[in-house]
Amino acid sequence: MMDETSDITQWDEIAWNGIAFQKPSCWEIATIGLNYLMLGTQTDPRMEINWGKPSKAASHHHRLKQLKAAKRYLGHRKQCLSADAWNPPQSWLDALPTHEVGGFSWKNPPGNALIVSCSSCNRTSLFQFYQSSSEDHAHFHTIVSKLLSTFRDHSGNNLQRWAVFDIRATLPAAFQIKSYQFSPGFMEMVFFTNGLKISLYRWSPASVLLAGRKLSEFAGLLPFYPEPSLMEAGSTSETIGDVNRMEWVRVPSFSLLNRLAAFLSVGFSHQRFLIRHIAETNRILAVRSESRQSVDSNLFDQVVADYETSAA
């Protein structure tokens, strides 16, 4: 089988839980964790990255703690780790001008890691790159340098980008990821901030899921589709924009009993859901908000507008 890394003309973005960078398109996510990513080609692992949280104070003690944690992590994964200082190639250092960069290496089996601390957000990230045996050394360094030059570990504005697999979304930075699921055919990411939960869903292939039925019928099968009794009571309004778009809003009625129940309840009484069929990419995308108060329409509309899938 041909080594796919020989083709590095196609690059795409990856953005996950605070970090973002461009990567060769043939490096796909092999493992994903809250603060961990492993990327690989169809045959080989190519890189791993771990990252911590940004910290307000950039103390020497904090950096030392993060370095120790990184070494502990590697020591756990790679037996007989005896870390020595390692000078990363100049091109790698040049690619990260606003970061403090250090490296260490180990033997048996040989490897090295790059520790990158951002001078503005103080987030520390640990990179490991794997050169395939058939790969030219200069070619490998070119890829890594280009990747590092696109690395971002904080957002310039108040927005947070999310780009994994074929999902692309932008949310206000205040939203923290609460849970996620990436399965063949179904992907879900749930975000949370004060009193507001936003869930993003993605189904594929739409042509099969919608075979012989309308989008509204598909939506009706979802577990959180409002019960018919709520529709009849008038607390839920449903809008079918066109065959490829449907929305419903659930607002608690204003009876005293309902108000009291909403006040005492820890759950979210307001819900809004918008589902779209994207025929061009053969996907179904949906955004769902759950909140105690009515969700800000501008925020919801913006999340919907920014939520898309890249072409397969």
Added chain:
Amino acid sequence: MKPAQLSRTDALGCIPIRNSMVVESRMDSGEMLLSYTETLKPWFAGILRLMKKESEIRRTRKLQLDILGAGVWDLVDGKSTVMEIIDSFAGIHQLYHKEAEVSVIQFLRELGRRGIVGMKQAM
């Protein structure tokens, strides 16, 4: 002696081969029904023989494939490698490649477990 373990590259380069004894019937809905003879473990077949239940040694089982499963089954032509099947499947349904890879490998593994397909190493 244990057979040497295949590398990932070798595994993706294998060619799935249909069991010639499998009978397929296509339904109007696009789904498919595969009828195959269940392969019992030799020790279990031995127990059935001892119990004089030889008729149960060769039981016919049925497996219903949905549209996606039937699509992959159609791609198992005895010439295409696992990787080629994944690529075709991803292309037909505009799937994200990794998503197609996970689905096809899981599906072929299940067919292999039931003895419906075997794997031939590409030359």
